[in-house]
Amino acid sequence: MTKTSSGNFFEDFRIGQTIRHATPRTVTTGDVAIYNGLFGARFAVQSSDAFAKAIGYPRSPIDDLLVFHIVFGKTVPDISLNAVANLGYANCRFLAPVYPGDTLNAVSEVIGLKENSSRKTGIVFVRSVGYRSDGARVLEYVRWVMVRKRDENAPVSGEHVPRLPTALEPKVLGDACPPIDTSAYDNGLAGSAHRFADYSAGEKIDHSDGITVEEAEHMIATRLYQNTARIHFNQFIEGQGRFGRRLIYGGHVISLARALSFNGLANAFHVAAINGGRHVAPLFAGNTVFAWSEILAKAELPQRSDLGALRVRTIATRDKPCGDFPLKTGDADDPAVILDLDYWVLIPR
Template identity: 60%
Template sequence: MADTASKNATGNFYEDFEIGQRIVHATPRTVTEGDIALYTGLYGSRFAATSAETYARDLGYPRMPVDALLAFHLVFGKSVPDISLNAVANLGYAGGRFGVPLYPGDTVSTTSEVIGLKPNSSGKNGNVYVRSIGVNQDGETVVEYVRWVMVNRRAATDEIGEAQIPDLPGAVAAEHLVVPVDRLSYDDRMVELSGSPYLWGDYEVGEKIDHVDGMTIEESDHMLATRLYQNTAKVHFNQFAQKDSRIGRRLVYGGHIISLARALSFNGLANAFTIAAINAGSHCNPTFAGDTIHAWSEVLERIQMPGRDDVGALRLRTVATKDLPCGEFPYTATEGEKAGKYLPNVVLDLDYTVLMPR
């Protein structure tokens, strides 16, 4: 009888990765109308372009696209079994750029390249840096990004090894941002339907927007989301594996917080009809079921799109907190040994770029 144990996939551990390694991730994913309905049910996103077929067509899309973050999560989820099945936590992002829109019926596939390794001094784990690219059935890029994740070693070691940390890309430049429609159509009727009169020219650099509302995470919410994206990381869905860990509970997938913060940002940024880039981001503290998420945003930059007078870009910094309404609170410590470090209620610090009619 064949040895069936060899057929079991246990995922890669830190020592299994090497610089330049290219991984083709299994299980392409065809997007359906059901995925959109589930995504709306999970986050309550109200952006008109991804809620109404008629609005999307009037805006300039051939039909209603999938929310950019749903596309991101589906691409991300494909990479988990190979990159972060044995992760401690996903740590951050850089250089994320969205390409062609994803529509129901499209199929996404993901590949990743290992671009950096940083062993941690404990000898128990290390940070793995990868560049992942998701493409549709025609080979067109849907989204590409760099992320880094802390991955357990198969066994602790005293031979730590050398760090090879990549130069992380900065903010995505205007000329590399993709506007998903050839010409944006916008009129007074669409202002009413979008839910806000504020367009690109109404925002100022340095302006801070409290998104006011809060949303409590239920255990069923983040578990459904994790399965929707086919994200198999043990820290999110396997309580039996987590009960003996230092934390002892399932962590909420960090992307779940990004989508909650984006949905909350509708209150103040309703005309930000899509995300064009994820410039940088950190999951600052863990989130668990029962936590209530709030968010606020700061306008970092108002970007003129080359050759376009119909659309502009806003570079935003969105900070999400748990169990702490935002208002005007500091998100990092200002005194003592912890000065400059994130306060424990801060769970996300995201630098990203949205597109908005002019």
């Protein structure tokens, strides 16, 4: 009996199956430094203890997407070690702040299965929850991932495609953000004078800058999250695969797009929820990522007057600046589009 694991294949999953993931992870300021070195995020609340304390945090919190990636990474060895691609996200909420020194772990439930017509792969839907060591839930989300079958002829234990909400209601947002003293929120230090009232539904913002991705960067980032998916690391195998090279983790694109969005959304310091997202096309080392955003909606939060919520759709592209807001070519996705992300951010009023 082997002591090593080859991971789960599609036929190994069962609807209702609960998986408690290894390994608990204590988040440190070292993790933050590496993350900032890789993506260049500049949001003031996550950059400065002094700024964060002035507005009501006990100290600077861990970047929301770093929390997401660490929890996501816990799930990979059990859910997506044999993945072809991570396809999308929905119903993601940030539920409590995370600070350096907090330890995170994750549990997932299989909520849907659908075998593909080729019978070589299938789509697994999971709801994952990230916890602090004190038992508090810090994050929950649904994702769906295409996973290889070990045996094309293996039967599937029931199929079900879950119905998921298209967007989260504003009334459920904000649990991961303490009350904010907006009078102490320094626009100059934050990098923008634009607050909640300055944005309008339908407004489009070209984030202008581009970031070229290097091979070592995306592998360091993925290892930072203890994400073990082979498709990101093993050129010996992937060189013989569909693309002939390593595929960049989709979360890397999300973090790049979020970092780029600072230029235009600098005061949108907290990602409160992800309504949905698609990895439209792959990204590879050597490509340059650009991004633009549309404000889909604005919402006042019924439970608080310090912050408002912006529903943002951010589009990331490869090797195509976004001055003309690329999205579709006819009925199809523009060939340059690699990410389509719909999410809520909180911004001072």
